[in-house]
Structures are given as structure tokens and as C-alpha cells.
Amino acid sequence: MIYTTGTIAISGNALTGTGTNFTAAGSLIRNGCTVIALTSPAQVFQITAIGGAASLTVTPAASPAIPAGTKYSILLSDSLSVDGLAQDIAETFTMYQRYMSGFADVMNGTTDVTITINGVVVTVPGQKSLAKKGANNDITSLSGLTTALSIDQGGTGAKTAADARTKLGLGSSATLNAGSSLNEVVTVGTFGLGFSANITGVLDYWDRTAFLSTTAATDSFPGNGQGTVISVVHRNNTTYASRWIGSADGRAFFQLKSNNALSAAFEICLIGKSVTVDSNGFVKKASPVINIWADGRFETNEESEGCNVTRNGVGEYLIEGCHGLNADAAWGGIDGGFEIPTDRNKQPLIWLDYEVNADGSVLVKTYHRTNPDAPAFARNQQEGIKEGDPVDIPADQFISVRVGMPSDSIWNKQQEEAMETMNQSAQDNTEQ
Incomplete structure (x- = not known):
């Protein structure tokens, strides 16, 4: 068996190949192989080291130097001797061992792995870095994705934040922070808004800006005391004025309290x-x-x-x-x-x-x-x-x-039943 791919040049002990692949898997090129340069007359060398796919070290030194483009032959099996056969088997085992080691790196790798196959350097992703079938937390990267996932697929259907908000039907408040400053979304409790209570007995929430509902008659609430109000408070140090706007007993009303002075409730419109x-x-x-x-x-x-x-x-x-x-x-x-x-x-x-x-x-x-x-x-x-x-x-x-x-x-009768229910509710709240 001989190897004749490409051409060579030899200067001293350095052999340089053109179009060669001295490290090709299964080529059986190894130290000790004979190289015959087809010059006139022919020159014979022995490989002492393999430097790469296009590089060998040979002995003896070429004299004279062999020019580029020279044809050659490498004797891969000098004879059917036991020594030659042993060397071929050893080289084959070495090739497979190198391949198995590379495949093991690929299977266990969590990043990219570089291996040499048939003398060609190849970089592939380690298997542990790839997504597996199963739960979503197996996915470690979608860096190669060029098409946005649809909403049905668990994505947003868009490639930018603004387009994603549009696709998801989110309005302008989606980009605002919660808080009490300008251009922030007011949350429950900001400025006291959102406070709510079912009040029984004396109305003691005059000093709160709040939405309130009443369940019992009081001196400060018109009608039978059942209804809803909005309390708006203006404070100046220890002085405050509270304005109540609400509805009760089928009427809309307005009432004012300045500190402890309570105005009479009067209707602002007739309804229902x-x-x-x-x-x-x-x-x-x-x-x-x-x-x-x-x-x-x-x-x-x-x-x-x-x-x-x-x-x-x-x-x-x-x-x-x-x-x-x-x-x-x-x-x-x-x-x-x-x-x-x-x-x-x-x-x-x-x-x-x-x-x-x-x-x-x-x-x-x-x-x-x-x-x-x-x-x-x-x-x-x-x-x-x-x-x-x-x-x-x-x-x-x-x-x-x-x-x-x-x-x-x-x-x-309906009024009596409502009053009984209201009184029972007030009693239950008192007992609690």
C-alpha cells in the first residue's frame, strides 16, 4: 500500500506537502514509513515525525534539495512482516482512540468542542449545551432564532419590546412604573385612594380620601344610611375640610365637614x-x-x-x-x-x-x-x-x-327586611 496524494518539496530534513493530508484517518502514515521522492535519480527518506497534514520530518537530509511539485510515494506497509502488521494495527487503534475521545468530548461538552475528523478540524456544540425534549427549563439558548415565536408558541410574536406590547394588547401604562410621581401609575393606597370600608355606626372616616360604603344609619348620612360615598380631604396643617359626594336612599348628595363642624347633607340632583x-x-x-x-x-x-x-x-x-x-x-x-x-x-x-x-x-x-x-x-x-x-x-x-x-x-316590607338585615349586620360587626 502506498500514499501518493499531492506533491512535496524537501529542504534538509523538512518535507512540505501540497494537496496532502498526512494526518488523514486510516491513512496509516506513521513514523518509520519510507518516503520515495520521484526525482532523477530517486531519493529515499524515512519519516521521523509527523508535523501535520502537510508537514513531515524525514531523515537523511535531502541533498540536493527537492523542489516543490515533486511527485512522491509513501510506503504504508513495507512488507507482510509481523513488525509491519503490528505497526498498522497500532496506528488503526490510535485513530479510533482519537475519534472516541473526540466523540466523548462532544457528548459531555457544555460548550463548543473542536475535534479533527479525517484531518479536518471541526467545531461542534457539546450535547449538554443543546435543548432536550421535555420541560422548558431544558432550553439554555435560542441565540440562533431568527423568526419570533408566536403567542400560541409561548412567545410575543415580535422582535422588539414595543412590537411585543402591541401584539400582547398592552397599552401605554405597560411602560410606566407604579408610584406617586408624574407619569407613574397610581396604585391602591396612593394618596389614600382605593381605601374602602363597610361602615356601621358613626362615620369616622371623614379625614380620609377614600371610597366608602355604609351599612347602617348615621346622623351624618342622609336617608336610611345605606349607600356609597367618595370622601375628598384637603389638609392645612391640623385644619382639614372633607367633602363627601355620594348616593343614599336613591339620592345623590353633597356634604362638607370642616374640622368638627358638619354641614347638612343636601341633594345635588334628583335621581331614580x-x-x-x-x-x-x-x-x-x-x-x-x-x-x-x-x-x-x-x-x-x-x-x-x-x-x-x-x-x-x-x-x-x-x-x-x-x-x-x-x-x-x-x-x-x-x-x-x-x-x-x-x-x-x-x-x-x-x-x-x-x-x-x-x-x-x-x-x-x-x-x-x-x-x-x-x-x-x-x-x-x-x-x-x-x-x-x-x-x-x-x-x-x-x-x-x-x-x-x-x-x-x-x-x-322590602324596607323592613333591608333594615333588619342592616341591623343584624351591624350587630355581627359589633360582636366581632
Whole structure:
């Protein structure tokens, strides 16, 4: 067997190859091999050291020097002698030992490993540095990733922080820190905001900026004491003024406390069940109110639920389920719980009378009403109907009647149950 790949040049004891690979795996090139330079006449050398794929040390020194490009042969097996066979086996074992050592480094390496295969230097990542199948914590690096992982894959679908926030649907606050300075996100408790409490008994949170809810009646809270408020405090050393804005008993209210001086609570608007819109389009304070139309149709509000209206005849409407009229000065007192329709000049279109029966029902009677002192177009005169004749409520209009409600009405029972629940809650909190 001979090796003839490439060409050589020899200067003294140094042999330099061109296109050679003296360290190729399995080549069997080793110390002691014979090198024949094919010059004229031919020169013979023996390898004393292998310096690399293109470098050998030979003996004796070349004389004269052998020029580059000279063809050559290396005798890999001088004969079938026992010595030659032993050398071939030893070289083969050495090659495999070198390969196995390199593979072991690759399998156990946690960083890149450099090995030589067939004389070629190769750098590969150690197996322990690679991701394995299994839990995500096996992944040690994704440095070679060029495409962003989608959200479904556990990524953000983006390559920049700004794009990632957009992909994840995060707003501008995602880049802000929590705190109390400019351009910081306010958290619960900052400036006292976010404090909340269910208060029973005396309201003792006037000196806090907070959102509050009450569960029991107090002297400083309107209505039955159940509702929510926002307390805003302004301090100047030891002096403070607290403003409460909230809702209770169906009303929105405002209240002020300066140190220990407490103002009366007053409504800042009328909302919900505390108002009604009369037949003339005006908002009026209300509680149990019933609206009645010409044909006997009627409408109750929350507090008058349970009442019923029957049209007995022309201009007669019987209200049952009530307990007389509601004596409220805002409606004119015990005899003034009505609102009747008017014309465009604000002149009443009907006369109204009523009777309260022994069972508390109310019979409402309506009569035609003229305005003889007004100009002809505004006198409300109808052919065949005289002043004071019984008439139904004008078409498409209604009258409002504010009634009193018995203690066993739906509304009053609900209020009693709510009060019992509230009192029980207050008792439980006190015992705790």
C-alpha cells in the first residue's frame, strides 16, 4: 500500500506537502514509513515525525534539495512482516482512540468542542449545551432564532419590546412604573385612594380620601344610611375640610365637614325613584306616585307598586291598594297630592276632586274646565260640554297622584327586611 496524494518539496530534513493530508484517518502514515521522492535519480527518506497534514520530518537530509511539485510515494506497509502488521494495527487503534475521545468530548461538552475528523478540524456544540425534549427549563439558548415565536408558541410574536406590547394588547401604562410621581401609575393606597370600608355606626372616616360604603344609619348620612360615598380631604396643617359626594336612599348628595363642624347633607340632583315627570314634562320630587290615563291605564313607581286603578265611569278613577293621599308639602300637603295637565299657556285643562274611602282607596274625579277670561283660542271650550261637566282625562295626557302606602305594601316590607338585615349586620360587626 502506498500514499501518493499531492506533491512535496524537501529542504534538509523538512518535507512540505501540497494537496496532502498526512494526518488523514486510516491513512496509516506513521513514523518509520519510507518516503520515495520521484526525482532523477530517486531519493529515499524515512519519516521521523509527523508535523501535520502537510508537514513531515524525514531523515537523511535531502541533498540536493527537492523542489516543490515533486511527485512522491509513501510506503504504508513495507512488507507482510509481523513488525509491519503490528505497526498498522497500532496506528488503526490510535485513530479510533482519537475519534472516541473526540466523540466523548462532544457528548459531555457544555460548550463548543473542536475535534479533527479525517484531518479536518471541526467545531461542534457539546450535547449538554443543546435543548432536550421535555420541560422548558431544558432550553439554555435560542441565540440562533431568527423568526419570533408566536403567542400560541409561548412567545410575543415580535422582535422588539414595543412590537411585543402591541401584539400582547398592552397599552401605554405597560411602560410606566407604579408610584406617586408624574407619569407613574397610581396604585391602591396612593394618596389614600382605593381605601374602602363597610361602615356601621358613626362615620369616622371623614379625614380620609377614600371610597366608602355604609351599612347602617348615621346622623351624618342622609336617608336610611345605606349607600356609597367618595370622601375628598384637603389638609392645612391640623385644619382639614372633607367633602363627601355620594348616593343614599336613591339620592345623590353633597356634604362638607370642616374640622368638627358638619354641614347638612343636601341633594345635588334628583335621581331614580326620588323623582317623577308630570304630565306637563316637569321633574318633581316624588315617592309613591301613580300616573293615570283617560281609559284607566296606569303606571306605578317602585314605592307605589301593588296599587290598582279602575275607571268606574266618565271622569271617575278608583285607586285601590293605597292608604289615602301622601301628605307632602312639596305637593301641597294632604290635599295637594295631584298634578293635572295644562295647555300650552300653562292653564289647567280640568278640575279635579277626590274622595278618600274608609278602606284607604281614593276616588279621583275629573271635570271639564274652561278659561272664560282668556282669548277665544285659549278658553278650552268644547261643543256639548259645559264648565264643570264630568270628563275623562284629556287624551294622551295623564294625571299624577301621590298616595300614601299601607305598612304591608311591597315597598314597606322590602324596607323592613333591608333594615333588619342592616341591623343584624351591624350587630355581627359589633360582636366581632
